[in-house]
Amino acid sequence: MEHGQSQITIVDEEGNEQLYEVLFTFDSEEFDKSYVLYYPVGADEDEDGEIEIHAYSFTERAGDEASEVSGDLHPVETEEEWDMIEEVLNTFLDDQEEEE
Numbered sequence: 143m144e145h146g147q148s149q150i151t152i153v154d155e156e157g158n159e160q161l162y163e164v165l166f167t168f169d170s171e172e173f174d175k176s177y178v179l180y181y182p183v184g185a186d187e188d189e190d191g192e193i194e195i196h197a198y199s200f201t202e203r204a205g206d207e208a209s210e211v212s213g214d215l216h217p218v219e220t221e222e223e224w225d226m227i228e229e230v231l232n233t234f235l236d237d238q239e240e241e242e
Contacts, residue, residue, distance in 0.1 A: 150180060152215070165195060168230055173223055175199040178215070179231060197227050 151159050162180040169176050177199050185193045198215040218224055 149183065150178070162196070166234055167200075170223075170226060172226065173199075175216075175223075176201070177218075177227060177230075179227070195231070197224075197231075199223075 148164055150162050150164055152162060153159050161183045163183050165179040165181060167176060167178045177197060179195050179197045181193045181195050187193055197218055199218060200213045200215050202213045218227065
C-alpha cells in the first residue's frame with residue numbers, strides 16, 4: 143500500500159486474495175496516521191446507487207524487491223477517527239460532483 147496506488151490486493155484470514163480499487167488515501171495530522179478508502183473491483187451499486195466503501199489506517203513497508211511496496215492495514219479504532227474519515231469522504235465526494 144502506498145499513496146497514489148490505484149489498486150490493492152488484500153489477503154483475508156483464509157488466504158484468499160481480493161482486488162480493490164483505491165478511492166483515495168490521505169494523512170491525518172490529528173491522529174498521526176495514513177488512511178486508505180477503497181471498494182471491491184467490479185462492485186455493483188446498490189438500489190440507492192451507492193457502493194460500500196471500506197476505510198483503514200495503514201503503514202507502508204518495503205517489500206522483498208526494490209519495486210515492491212506493501213503495507214499493513216489497521217482497523218479504525220475510535221468514533222473520532224470515523225467522524226474525521228466521514229468528513230474527508232464527504233468533502234471528496236462533493237468535489238467529485240462539482241467536477242462532473
